[in-house]
Amino acid sequence: MCQLLGMNCNTPTDVVFSFTGFAERGGRTDHHGDGWGIAFFEGHGLRHFVDHQSACESPVAELIRRYPIKSRNVISHIRKATQGVVALENCHPFVRELWGRYWVFAHNGDLKDFHPRLHAAFRPVGSTDSERAFCWIMQELAKSHAGVPTVEELSITLRELAQRIARHGTFNFLLSNGQALWAHASTLLHYVERRHPFTQAQLADEDLSVDFSSLTTPDDRVAVVVTTPLTTNEAWTAFAPGELKVFVDGALSAY
Amino acid sequence: MCQLLGMNCNTPTDVVFSFTGFAERGGRTDHHGDGWGIAFFEGHGLRHFVDHQSACESPVAELIRRYPIKSRNVISHIRKATQGVVALENCHPFVRELWGRYWVFAHNGDLKDFHPRLHAAFRPVGSTDSERAFCWIMQELAKSHAGVPTVEELSITLRELAQRIARHGTFNFLLSNGQALWAHASTLLHYVERRHPFTQAQLADEDLSVDFSSLTTPDDRVAVVVTTPLTTNEAWTAFAPGELKVFVDGALSAY
Numbered sequence: 001m002c003q004l005l006g007m008n009c010n011t012p013t014d015v016v017f018s019f020t021g022f023a024e025r026g027g028r029t030d031h032h033g034d035g036w037g038i039a040f041f042e043g044h045g046l047r048h049f050v051d052h053q054s055a056c057e058s059p060v061a062e063l064i065r066r067y068p069i070k071s072r073n074v075i076s077h078i079r080k081a082t083q084g085v086v087a088l089e090n091c092h093p094f095v096r097e098l099w100g101r102y103w104v105f106a107h108n109g110d111l112k113d114f115h116p117r118l119h120a121a122f123r124p125v126g127s128t129d130s131e132r133a134f135c136w137i138m139q140e141l142a143k144s145h146a147g148v149p150t151v152e153e154l155s156i157t158l159r160e161l162a163q164r165i166a167r168h169g170t171f172n173f174l175l176s177n178g179q180a181l182w183a184h185a186s187t188l189l190h191y192v193e194r195r196h197p198f199t200q201a202q203l204a205d206e207d208l209s210v211d212f213s214s215l216t217t218p219d220d221r222v223a224v225v226v227t228t229p230l231t232t233n234e235a236w237t238a239f240a241p242g243e244l245k246v247f248v249d250g251a252l253s254a255y
Numbered sequence: 256m257c258q259l260l261g262m263n264c265n266t267p268t269d270v271v272f273s274f275t276g277f278a279e280r281g282g283r284t285d286h287h288g289d290g291w292g293i294a295f296f297e298g299h300g301l302r303h304f305v306d307h308q309s310a311c312e313s314p315v316a317e318l319i320r321r322y323p324i325k326s327r328n329v330i331s332h333i334r335k336a337t338q339g340v341v342a343l344e345n346c347h348p349f350v351r352e353l354w355g356r357y358w359v360f361a362h363n364g365d366l367k368d369f370h371p372r373l374h375a376a377f378r379p380v381g382s383t384d385s386e387r388a389f390c391w392i393m394q395e396l397a398k399s400h401a402g403v404p405t406v407e408e409l410s411i412t413l414r415e416l417a418q419r420i421a422r423h424g425t426f427n428f429l430l431s432n433g434q435a436l437w438a439h440a441s442t443l444l445h446y447v448e449r450r451h452p453f454t455q456a457q458l459a460d461e462d463l464s465v466d467f468s469s470l471t472t473p474d475d476r477v478a479v480v481v482t483t484p485l486t487t488n489e490a491w492t493a494f495a496p497g498e499l500k501v502f503v504d505g506a507l508s509a510y
Contacts, residue, residue, distance in 0.1 A: 044380050045343025048303055059322045067314045088300025096352060100378035120397065121376050123355035125299050142375065 002092070002108045004189070005076040006174040006225040008181035008247035012042075012070035013222055017210045019076060020065055021203035021230045026055025026078040029205045035091040036078040038064060039104040040071035041178035046102045047071075050091035054078075073176040077106035089126035093174075094134050096122055098141060099148045101177045105134040108227060109170030109186060130173075133165050137175070151180045151248055155255040158182055159244045166242065174225060181247040183225045185239030191225040192236045193251055201231040221250030257347070257363045259444070260331040261429040261480040263436035263502035267297075268477055269323035272465045274331060276458035276485045278320065281310025281333040284460045290346040291333040293319060294359040295326035296433035301357045302326075305346035309333075328431040332361035344381035348429075349389050351377055353396060354403045356432045360389040363482060364425030364441060385428075388420050392430070406435045406503055410510040413437055414499045421497065429480060436502040438480045440494030446480040447491045448506055456486040476505030 005022045007015050019038065026036050033054035040047040047069060051058040055078045077092035092106040107130035114129055114136075121142060122135035137158070144157050158175070162184045165171050172189050175182040183189055194201075196219070198212035225247070229236040239245065246253040260277045262270050274293070281291050288309035295302040302324060306313040310333045332347035347361035362385035369384055369391075376397060377390035392413070399412050413430070417439045420426050427444050430437040438444055449456075451474070453467035480502070484491040494500065501508040 042343045045305070045307075045346070047305065047343065050300070050302065052300075059318065063314065063318050088297040088302065091300070095350070097378065097380060100380050102380055120354075123352065125352060125355055125357055 002077055002079045003227040004106055004108050004172060004174050004225070006176070006181050006183060007074040007222065008176070008250055009072045009220070009222045010249035011220055012072055013220070014068035014070050015074045015076070016065060016068050017201070017203070017208070018224055018230055020208060021205040022076060022078065022226065023055040023061050023065065024205040026061070028056040034079045034086045035088070036061065036076070037091045037093050037106070038074065038076040039093045039095065040069050041073040041102070041176065042071055044101065044178060046095065046104065048093070048095055050088060052086055052088050052091060073178050073181055075104050075106050075174045075176055075181070085127065087126065090128050092130060094131050096134070096138050098138055101148060103138060103175065103177050105137070105173060105175050107133060108172040108188070111165065111169040111171060114165060114168035133171070136165070137161050151246060151253065152255045155182065155244070155246045162244050163242070172227070179248070180253070181223070181225065182244060183239070183247070184244040186241060188227055189225060189239040190227070190229050190236040191223060191239070191245065191252070192229070192234050194222045194224070195220070195250070200233070202233050204230060204232050223247040223250050223252065257332055257334045258482040259361055259363050259427060259429050259480070261431070261436050261438060262329040263431070263478045263505055264327045265474070265476045265504035267325035267327055268475070269325050270329045270331070271320060271323050272456070272458070272463070273479055273481070273485055275320055275463060276460040277331060277333065277481065278310040278316050279460040281316070283311040289334045289341045290343070291316065291331070292346045292348050292361070293329065293331040294348045294350065295324050296328040296357070296431065297326055299356065299433060301350065301359065303348070303350055305343060307341055307343050307346060328433050328436055330359050330361050330429045330431055330436070340382065342381065345383050347385060349386050351389070351393050353393055356403060358393060358430065358432050360392070360428060360430050362388060363427040363443070366420065366424040366426060369420060369423035388426070391420070392416050406501060406508070407510045410437065410499070410501045417499050418497070427482070434503070435508070436478070436480065437499060438494070438502070439499040441496060443482055444480060444494040445482070445484050445491040446478060446494070446500065446507070447484070447489050449477040449479070450475070450505070455488070457488050459485055459487050478502040478505050478507065
């Protein structure tokens with residue numbers, strides 16, 4: 001099993017604090033040492049980093065911890081290989097382009113018997129069940145809508161597609177197109193919303209705390225979604241099994 | 256105008272020496288300070304770094320200079336914005352997936368009146384003429400072949416497509432799918448083949464030399480393609496206008 005981290009904000013925010021705790025699970029405080037990856041949207045653009053070294057040892061992860069890349073939508077993943085060999089092409093998150101936007105996807109779980117029919121447009125490069133599921137989602141989205149739909153319309157389609165895939169196994173995933181962060185839980189996912197008044201947060205995986213009130217303005221809103229809570233003193237909410245939640249501008253959306 | 260750097264090898268090789276000289280042109284020895292990018296194939300996988308800071312100042316470029324990522328196919332680009340604003344989504348190289356492989360493309364030149372009809376499968380995310388040309392190449396490749404063709408077949412198709420685009424302006428480009436490096440010159444491109452017996456090379460843009468004979472085995476072969484020669488003491492060959500060359504396993508191929 002792997003671990004997921006997502007962040008959605010109303011203003012570009014760096015993920016250094018959350019990633020520092022999360023990356024510790026890539027080989028040090030947990031056993032997810034088979035590669036990792038992170039993707040940051042910057043407007044329509046995307047920075048995408050993957051490495052098959054463990055997140056706690058990778059020089060690229062070290063860069064992420066030191067270089068505060070500001071983004072409104074971030075997805076990260078640390079991998080414990082269950083299907084597919086340890087290779088760069090099997091590191092999440094995966095990226096595809098659809099309707100002139102980048103789409104980023106990361107998955108935690110197993111979908112052993114999911115072998116959908118994939119047409120020409122989206123094909124897996126690696127050998128994971130996760131990338132296969134992502135390609136199928138992209139294919140079905142492309143069939144369902146002629147251009148970029150609204151977040152509300154996308155959420156309806158994604159909820160239906162997620163249910164169909166989740167019948168085949170464990171399907172905790174994060175997806176973003178830079179406008180919103182979609183998060184689906186089969187078994188395990190938590191989120192927290194940070195907003196004014198901001199307080200101090202204490203990482204669970206490293207002896208590190210941050211006083212968000214000194215780094216934020218009263219208008220800032222940040223939602224963080226993660227496999228298991230990153231901090232010890234914030235109110236994390238567990239997803240119910242089968243739930244797909246949508247985060248827009250740093251807050252849980254009603255869609 | 257921008258500058259291009261490509262490397263194709265028969266064994267995974269780091270690009271640190273060539274990139275160090277090349278990155279100096281991103282704002283220091285030349286005026287290409289509007290972003291840069293680099294992509295490394297590792298097997299079927301891809302590492303893709305883009306930054307809208309200049310290559311000589313970017314912390315990501317600093318990582319590339321220090322962390323010897325070994326690859327058989329590398330494409331890099333430093334940008335002097337002529338069309339499209341300075342934004343991450345306009346940084347080359349661009350990446351798309353086709354037939355279950357990643358394709359990487361970078362362009363130097365201007366294609367002001369090139370507005371081909373793009374169907375659903377490949378759409379530009381940014382606003383450059385370059386990404387538009389890449390999307391059209393991907394679309395036409397997808398129409399011309401049912402699955403990944405041989406390097407020879409691809410070269411025939413690409414030669415034809417490059418000619419059609421080159422009518423619209425200056426079209427120096429590099430393209431790779433991890434199997435080969437295709438390079439097309441409208442106006443300016445040079446290459447060098449390094450093979451046994453290896454010698455010492457002296458960078459043109461920085462006071463740095465490297466003795467390749469101490470870093471290589473007699474079987475190693477490396478081809479480097481670049482806008483203008485990177486070293487002062489090697490025999491670089493200029494492309495003729497309209498030439499598309501293909502590099503496989505570190506050598507110029509007959510295709």
